[in-house]
Amino acid sequence: MDDTTAGTPPNDEPALPGFPAAPASAVPASPYRVLARKYRPRTFDDLIGQEAMVRTLSNAFETGRIPQAWMLTGVRGVGKTTTARILARGLNYQKADGSGQPTIHMPELGVHCQAIMESRHVDVLEMDAASHTGIDDVRQIIDGIRYSPVSARYKVYIIDEVHMLSEKAFNAFLKTLEEPPPHAKFIFATTEIRKVPVTILSRCQRFDLRRIEADKLVAHLGRICNAEGVQADQEALAAIARAAEGSARDSLSLMDQAIAHGAGIVTPDTVRDMLGLADRTQVIDLFEAVMRGDVPAAFAGLRSQYDAGADPAVILSDLAAFSHVVTRLKLIPEAARDPALSEIERTRGTDYAQKLSVRTLSRAWQILLKGIPEVQSSNRPIAAAEMVIVRLAYAADLPTPDEALRALKDGAPVPAGGSSAPAPRPSGPATSGNMALATSQPYPQPRPQAAQPEPTMRLRRFEDVVALAGEKREIVLKAQLERDVRLVRFEEGRIELSLTETGSRTIANDLTRALQQWTGERWMVALSSEEGQATLHEKAVEAERERKEGAANHPLVQAVLTKFPGAQIVNVVERAEKPGEDAETEILGEADALAAHEAEDDDDLF
Structure with missing residues (x-):
């Protein structure tokens, strides 16, 4: 990457017409190195978020329990290759006076340190298994492992993306990996640990490198910005950390891009424009409008973010993320101290957590979770996103099934949204008086209950239920009730049944739906483990037999x-x-x- 300014050629080339020649001071002495390479950790103290692995390695080195092979696994950018190089450096650490032993504490550069970190040491061989997958590549390693190291203490073989090796290559490794020469060590790195044969894993000491937590990434980015003399807003750093998803390399690559995009000043607007993200304030305003059931305001908020360049799927993803934040704040108030949260997320999220129920938040999460793939696969993403917003707004004050059943049973009006589609609410400012989540009543706008069908007849016996099925021409259900069901207990509104060997376990749900449709009342039909009475068919056969015997006598x-x-x-x-x-x-x-x-x-x- 060239650091010359736009339109200014280097000094060793003639200036293009219309552009002045660059002064000598404008040309850097060395090419620019990206932040991910410039600030790559050089010691175990520089690694962030991997304390458990560092502690294990430290104890192993101090006690001399050094294995012959390590397996490093984790998502991209958490430091697998960097850890492998630091590990190779620690194995071969030697001071200028010839003293030193394997250690993870390297306060100063040793004899071999610089060459190892720059991947040019003759005794530390790095191989990319993605481009060297065959058995011939492994044979070269096996042939060379017999020879002692040239200058270092150990010959270290670092094989990156080891899961890409072929089956024959893995098999060729087995014997050497199990009993290598004392001067040889192996360090494997992979992002697909499940593709590595268990025969290889059993011969290695495995370390799972964790995703780096957001607060640690924010602090790390802040230190780098101070070192680079870059002005960066804390909210912008938090947005970069969220986008990196626990990857240090991804966060530094995004930081490089943000610095270039903002000309040395990193602001939340810069990061949003660069990543196509939605404004967090507008996302929270959209969340409030949705929870208030204000569809016009929600549509306007969605459209304004879309016109500003935000992806509709990203808007819904941010909406789901804020729903998760509010849920965590409701269940774990201490989560408000999370440094990854912006001030507006912390204050307004805490306010919503006090007003919203877990039921409402859970319903919003489920709707968004199913709506995001619909938006991503739609050929009209903004229209699909608006339909998801409609579902959210109209479901904001729906009752739970038990509340709806209780209202139907008591004859009370069904809460808002429980019987018919609710009418759109008028748009207006968000106040605690017109938000469904903020009122003292669980449902602020109850609507008249829909007319329920009158019961066809009083069902006082199980035989009445079977007869009603015949009247409704439910022939299959009637036959199942007669032949596959044994009555255990019957009372109005509740039936307990047991099944014969040929009975279907769905008959309880089928009968529940049928009775509610026929009678307009909620019936509870349950399957019991008790034996129950004989089936109606068995009773009819037995009665017919008794009549014939009585008649014959x-x-x-x-x-x-x-x-x-x-x-x-x-x-x-x-x-x-x-x-x-x-x-x-x-x-x-x-x-x-x-x-x-x-x-x-x-x-x-x-």
Whole structure:
């Protein structure tokens, strides 16, 4: 990267027409180095956010328990390669007078330190496994490992992105990695630890480098800005730290870009313009309008940020992030001391945390979480974002299911949004009086309850439920209730059932929905582990069997069976119109008539 000013050529070239020649002092003595390289850690004391690993290595070096191989894993930019070089430097640390031993405490440069940190030491070999994936590359390492180091204490092999090696290359490493020569050490680095075979992992001492916390990144960026003489706002540094997502290298790359974008002055506006982020103040105003149910104000806020260049998906992501901040402030008030939060996030977030319920915040989070992918995949992102805002605004004062059921059961009006679509609220300034979250009532604008269907009939027995299913022409449900259900307990509004082996476990939900639709009342249908009664089908079969047995023992039926040898009782019909002797006379008369009719049929055959 050239530090010459725009339009000014270097001194060793003639000036272009129309541009003056640059003075000698304008040309730097050496090329510019980006911040990520210029401020790369050189000792373990310079590493930030990796205290656990440093403590383990320190104890291992002091006690002489140094393994033959290390595996460093973590996301990009947390310091895997840098840690590997510092580790190689500590293994080969030697002062100018020849004294020294493996250590992590290196107050001054040793004999080999500078060459190792610049990746040019003959005994510290760095290999990028992404471009050297084959078994031949590993064979070169295996062949060279037999020879002693040229000048250092150990031969150190640093293999970056080791997960890119082929299966054969990994297998070739196994024996050497398990029993290497005493003068050889291996340091592996990878971002995809799951792709590394367990046979390799079991031969290494593994360190998981953590994402760097936002407050530590902000402090680190602040120190670098002071060293560079750059004016940087704390809110701008916090925005860069959030965008870096725990990566030190990403944060320094963004800082380089922000310094160039702002001509040496880093402000929140500079970072927002550079990254296409939404203004945090406008995001919080949008959050307030949404929670107030003020759709026109929410649309205006969304459109103004969109016109300023913010991505609709990023706006919703920032809205979700602020919802998370408010939720944390509500549940953990000590989170207000987080240095990564700006002052406006801290003050207004604390205010909303006192007014909003966890239920409302959780609902907003779920809606945003599902809405962001819709916006990202839509060919009209701003329209999709507006529809997500509509869902948020109209769901801000919806009741929970238990509150809606309680209101329906008590006959009270359903809270806002519970029965029909709420009308848009008038736009206006955000005051505690017109915010749904700020009023003493949980739902500030109750609306009339929708008319509920009148119950078709009083269901006092389980048989009444089955009969109602038949009346509603729910043939499948009726058959399931008759054949697959055993009644355990029945009372109005509540049914407990157990299932046969062929019963479907969804029948409880199906029956609940059907009863609410048929009767307009909420029924609780639950599956029980108790055995329960016989199914209605089993009861009907048993009753039919008992009727047939009773009929077969009746003297009148026996008389009929005597006149018709081989006859069977197919069905038993109760005749209550002619009791007593009249019924007996009728039955015998019908039997005699039938016998005479069959005799006539026999005569016709001859």
